[in-house]
Amino acid sequence: MTSDTATEAKPGLRPIVDYLIMPNENSVEGAYLRGLQCKSESCRTVFLYAPTRRFCAVCNGKDEDQFSTVRLSDEGEVWVYTVVHQSWPGIPTPFVGGIIDVGVEGDAEAKVAVRANIVGVEADPKNLRMGMKVRGKAAVAHKDKDGNDVVVWHFEPA
Amino acid sequence: MNNESLRDVYVGGVGMIKFGRYPEENVATLGAQAVQLALADGGMQLNDIEMMAAGCLYQTNMIGQKILKEMGMTGIPVYNVANACATGSTAFREAYFAVGSGAYDIALAVGVEQMGKRGLLGGITGDPAYSPEGVMGTGTMPGVFGMAGLEHSRQYGTTIEQFAQVSVKNHEHAMANPLSQYQVRVSLEDVLNARMVAYPNTLYMCCPTGDGAAAAVVMSKEKAKQFSRELIKVAASALTTDPYTDRVLTFPDVNTMTVNAAREAYEQAGVSPQDLNSVELHDCFATAEVLHYENLQLAPKGEAGRWVDEKLTDLAGPQGDPRWTPVNTSGGLLSKGHPIGATGVANICEITWQLRGQAGDRQVPDHKAGMAHTIGLGSACAVHILTK
Numbered sequence: 056m057t058s059d060t061a062t063e064a065k066p067g068l069r070p071i072v073d074y075l076i077m078p079n080e081n082s083v084e085g086a087y088l089r090g091l092q093c094k095s096e097s098c099r100t101v102f103l104y105a106p107t108r109r110f111c112a113v114c115n116g117k118d119e120d121q122f123s124t125v126r127l128s129d130e131g132e133v134w135v136y137t138v139v140h141q142s143w144p145g146i147p148t149p150f151v152g153g154i155i156d157v158g159v160e161g162d163a164e165a166k167v168a169v170r171a172n173i174v175g176v177e178a179d180p181k182n183l184r185m186g187m188k189v190r191g192k193a194a195v196a197h198k199d200k201d202g203n204d205v206v207v208w209h210f211e212p213a
Numbered sequence: 214m215n216n217e218s219l220r221d222v223y224v225g226g227v228g229m230i231k232f233g234r235y236p237e238e239n240v241a242t243l244g245a246q247a248v249q250l251a252l253a254d255g256g257m258q259l260n261d262i263e264m265m266a267a268g269c270l271y272q273t274n275m276i277g278q279k280i281l282k283e284m285g286m287t288g289i290p291v292y293n294v295a296n297a298c299a300t301g302s303t304a305f306r307e308a309y310f311a312v313g314s315g316a317y318d319i320a321l322a323v324g325v326e327q328m329g330k331r332g333l334l335g336g337i338t339g340d341p342a343y344s345p346e347g348v349m350g351t352g353t354m355p356g357v358f359g360m361a362g363l364e365h366s367r368q369y370g371t372t373i374e375q376f377a378q379v380s381v382k383n384h385e386h387a388m389a390n391p392l393s394q395y396q397v398r399v400s401l402e403d404v405l406n407a408r409m410v411a412y413p414n415t416l417y418m419c420c421p422t423g424d425g426a427a428a429a430v431v432m433s434k435e436k437a438k439q440f441s442r443e444l445i446k447v448a449a450s451a452l453t454t455d456p457y458t459d460r461v462l463t464f465p466d467v468n469t470m471t472v473n474a475a476r477e478a479y480e481q482a483g484v485s486p487q488d489l490n491s492v493e494l495h496d497c498f499a500t501a502e503v504l505h506y507e508n509l510q511l512a513p514k515g516e517a518g519r520w521v522d523e524k525l526t527d528l529a530g531p532q533g534d535p536r537w538t539p540v541n542t543s544g545g546l547l548s549k550g551h552p553i554g555a556t557g558v559a560n561i562c563e564i565t566w567q568l569r570g571q572a573g574d575r576q577v578p579d580h581k582a583g584m585a586h587t588i589g590l591g592s593a594c595a596v597h598i599l600t601k
Contacts, residue, residue: 071345102462113457134460135367137359138412139351145341152351152411154360154464168460170350180412185367199342207348 066202068195074104075193075208083206086193087129090159090167091122101125101159101167127167128158129191131210134168136185138178149178155189155210175211188213214451216481219313223437224445224599226255227562229427232394232550236329238424240272241279244325247426247555248280251321255430255440259285262430263317268294268304268324269554280323297589298495299452300324301427301557306450306595308431318433324559325426326552355411355419355498357590361467362413362500369515371503373413375522377404379499380417380547382527387544389528389574394423394550404499418499418547425552427559445568448482448582449598451475467501470594471508471586478584478596479510486510489538489598490580491567492526493560495587496545509586509596511538528575542567542575557595560585568601 070077078085089104098114110117136153151173159165176182189210196207228250235243252259267277277291296303301324308320346352365371381401387393399417407415437444453474458466479485494509496502506517524530526540543549543563546556564583566572581601588594
């Protein structure tokens, strides 16, 4: 008997990072970013979700149940940005890359930084401002070689 | 780190090949040339070397041993070191510990890299269709250091022109360094009008890629007196990584580990920033150099832009001003080049030459103390202070 567990998955939507969660199999509707928040009262640090994170990188918390799964806010603020004109072969340029501070639902104090493109503006510094308010959403960026639609999270001026 | 339990360590010989592109060579043949230069400089033979630390980032397969296979298989212990852009500095630090501990009297550090035209300080792994690069921001070095520069602008109003002026300065310094990969004089307009790589860093504000090798022999005081014309002391060796800071797991913090390493190095050496006569710091991008003026305590917080305007780090700057500390007299990574594994050891070479008064037309007068700094994202930061 062959243990062929790798049954051909049908091409579909594939989020490009683990912390982009897609509740709908066939649509980007309802997609959101997920974080892990350390439960230690004195810590409460929020990390971008990774299914394999076991320990808190700030307080070294190592309980079996160290983290709460939290939903990150769609709203954010640009901390810094750059306009990339030269990237690795095969990466289309120019694009605006940013570091966006987003809030955490259920914790008004907490924030976490997200690396993402800023879209909806021409890729020119004159259109960008550190501190500008942005709103995030999921979108299909391109197809991968398995025929999947690659889903990313990017931000537009709010 | 407390270095008081270590015995004093001295630089006995240094050497580097001209950074450039050597497609006909390999890392072993490049490394062997640098080792031979360092041995000749120190007046010693390969047989005098008791231990070797070899740094190379992209080819980590027994590089030190391969170098010995090119020039003399003496059977000594070899450590191969990789630590991002601090690779060469980490190899130097291992040699420092080997002698400082008392286990060996003479140790060799060599750093080498053959990057060819590998762009952006390291390429993408895998297919772009599976990479977040370009669709979820950027992790390329020009992009990260572009953002790090704008963060400084955000906090202190530093201008693009101030960042660009660093490139003008370091290219000018390189005109007096025959070992620099590039000897090209550029104006502020040239830098600002060059092709944009990642805002605000234009082409001339990004270090080149290339090939190179550098070596340094360190030794006990007794051996240094035997071999060397002048005692150059390794007064401090600090190595740090990122502590957790806001955003660091998303946006590399290029500052905090440098602040920490510098503070520790000043303590170890018992010198103050004002005592330094020159600094070789990690100007992988023009933006980075400005940040490190403050991180290394050369300029007060927020005043790095003013340091540029007043030419306080320029060899041609106000020599009589007590704040004047020339930075990257070698031309820095921006012009001398940044063959990653070689960089940290090459910085040691430059400071050694400055201390000995052998830096030619780029010599800083009356040089008594210098600092060598490297950072690699991921992260590693090394700071060494050499004194005479």
